[in-house]
Amino acid sequence: MTFDRRRFIAASAAAASVPLLSACANPGTSSAAAPYPAFIGRPAQKLLPSRKAPRIVICGGGWGGLTTAANLRQLAPQAEVVLLDRNPVFFSSPLSNMWLVNMLDGELLTHDYLRVAHKLGYLFFQAEVQQIDRDQRTVTTSVGTLDYDWLVIAPGIRYNYESWFGNDRAAANAARQRFPSAYASNAEFLTIKRALHHFKGGELVMTLPPPPQRCPPSPYERACLIAWHFKTHGIKGHITILDHKPAIAPIGLGYKRAFEELYKDFITYVPNAHVQEVDPFNQRIRTAAGDHSFDHAILMAPHQAGDLAWLAGAVTPASNGWADMDVRTMQLQGDERSFVIGDAIGAVSTLDFRYYPKAAHVANRLGRIVAYQISERIAGRTPETRLPDNLCYMVVNGTPGQALNVQFDYSFDDQGRIKQVQRDYNERTPALFKDDFRWADFMFEEMFGGLAPPVLPYPAYRA
Ligand SMILES: Cc1cc2nc3c(=O)[nH]c(=O)nc-3n(C[C@H](O)[C@H](O)[C@H](O)COP(=O)(O)OP(=O)(O)OC[C@H]3O[C@@H](n4cnc5c(N)ncnc54)[C@H](O)[C@@H]3O)c2cc1C
Structure with a gap:
């Protein structure tokens, strides 16, 4: 009937x-x-009826969360997969520096959660995750509460404004509202773009946070593209990069050449510029490498695991502001039902590099790994240990389009520690520029099941 x-x-x-x-x-x-x-929706209300199949709740629908959801539908089709994100739409940080200077259309970076959830067969709720009770296995959101069998925490990062301003919320709010960095919140991209396109000239300061930070090469990419924008539009702007690090890294040589050969009059790079005091009201910064006044700034406070990792009790006193997890499985310490992925994860090695790069590529790989981990456990099998790799393209020029590239591979050494091999491609080339879009197409294909508009062919920049 x-x-x-x-x-x-x-x-x-x-x-x-x-x-x-x-x-x-x-x-x-x-x-x-x-x-x-x-x-x-109300937090106390049950968001879904009692589960009939194993339920996997993914908190955070960024690069890591979306990849996990898509892979779980393939690997554990019998499970119920629920993805939660506070944002109504996905906006990509990778490629966004080009969007800031109008080299790329925002439509290529903005994607639809509801359509992909429907196509791939999982549930999406636009909701703020407010609390996670890992003993009771419940997640409380702004629109209702869910119980789960398996939990994936993928919240990205937060800004540690406390390390700059202590408890002074007025100063933190002024820094965030007037001089945001667009590293943790999508809304800030609009603020920066508007500020850039109204910038009539003068001193633009960028502070770079101490490691570990989200996507270490991308602030230099942003500096190059803003300088390119100044250059192509005849804006008398100057960028000072105040870097916490002693030298540009990664792809240091490639960036150094780009600064000197393409943007000599536009970019000054200052190493060892540990931030000592930020005054967002009077537009001044004191650093270990000197004091600076600015007309506008992109103020990057130090990064930490996203708020949700703290709310879930995933950050411990030993884990230095990042989630404390088993590096072989990505399970939170002492909790075999909860996994953490993406930028929020803590140190993975005692060797010098200590952290995986906090990159979308790594978040994607960890999303795959955790989907595999959970599906094997649901099937009653013991999963093997898998490690990610990383790949980042960084655009340094718009006319002609040219990019650099850095790659990382991971394996175990003979003492069972994770070791890293890094390869920098310092020669800026149009081929790497094109590869950046090819990489994004591959990633979006996996995350959005073919629903994302293709980034290639890249729309040529028209001045
Ligand atoms: C300017 C810029 C350029 C970059 N370029 C590159 C690049 O070229 N290549 C590359 O590999 N990486 C790049 N990155 C880094 C990349 O964006 C991050 O590494 C990646 O987004 C990490 O994925 P994630 O899933 O851990 O976090 P995110 O992608 O940030 O996802 C976290 C999600 O959790 C949600 N969330 C958090 N808390 C809550 C809550 N309480 N309730 C509900 N939802 C919540 C957020 O809304 C967000 O959607 C770049 C980053 C920036 C800022």
Whole structure:
């Protein structure tokens, strides 16, 4: 028997005449208050009926979370997969520096959660995750509570403004609102873009945070592209890069040449510029390498694991502001049902590099690895240990399009420590520029099941 449209409407009308809503009345409100409609989300409300299949809840739908969801549908088709993100749409940080200077259309970076969830067969809720109770295995969100069998925490990063301003919220708010960096929040990209395109000239300062930081080569890429924008539009702007590090890294040589050969009059690089004091009201910065005033700034406070990792108790006193997990499985220490992926993860090695690069490519690889880990455990098997790799293209010129590249491989040494091999491609070439878009196409294909508009062919820049 089919449940035709007429019958559905009749059933709905009948249901509406039943005093169903009274069951949802908000206790504690006066009798004059209208009862809540059933689907208005509240944290105390159950978001889904009791589960019939293993439920995997993924908190954070960025690069790591989306990759995990897509791979879980392939590897554990019997499981129920729920993806949660506070944002209504996905916006890509990789390639965004080109969007800032109008080399790329924002449509290529913006993707639809609902459509991909529907196509790939998982559930998406736009919701703020407010609390995670790992003993009870529940996740409380702004629109309801969920229980889970397996949890994936993928919240990205937060800004550690406390290390600059202590408890001074007014100063932190001024820095965030007036001089954001667009490293942790999508909304900030719009603020920076507007500021850049209204910039009439003068001193633009960029502070770079101490390692480990999200995507270490990308602030230099941003400096190059802003300088390119100044150069091509005849803007008398100058960029000072205040780097915490003693030298540009990675791809140091390639960037050094780009600064000197392409943007000599536009970029000054200052190493060892440990930030000592930031005054967002008077637009001044004191660093170990000198004091600077600015007309505009991109202020990058130090990075840490995203708020959610802290709310979930994933950050421990020993883990230095990042999640504390088993580097072979990505399970949180002492909790075999909870995994952490992406930029939020803590140190993975006692060797010098200590952390995987906090990059979308690594988040993608860890998303695959954790999807595999969970699917094997659901099937009652013991998963093998898998390690990620990393690959980053960094654009340094728009006319002609030219990029640099850095690659990382990981394996175990004979003492069981994770070791890193890094390869820098310092020669800026149009081929690497094109490869950047090819890389993004591959990634979007995996995350969005073929629904993302192709980035290639790259739309040529028109001045
Ligand atoms: C300018 C820039 C350029 C970059 N370029 C590159 C590049 O070329 N190549 C590269 O590999 N990497 C690049 N990166 C780094 C890359 O963006 C990150 O490494 C990647 O996004 C990490 O993925 P993630 O899943 O850990 O975090 P994210 O992608 O940030 O995802 C985290 C998600 O969690 C959500 N979230 C957090 N807390 C909550 C909550 N409480 N409730 C609900 N949702 C929540 C957020 O809304 C977000 O969608 C770049 C980054 C920047 C800023």
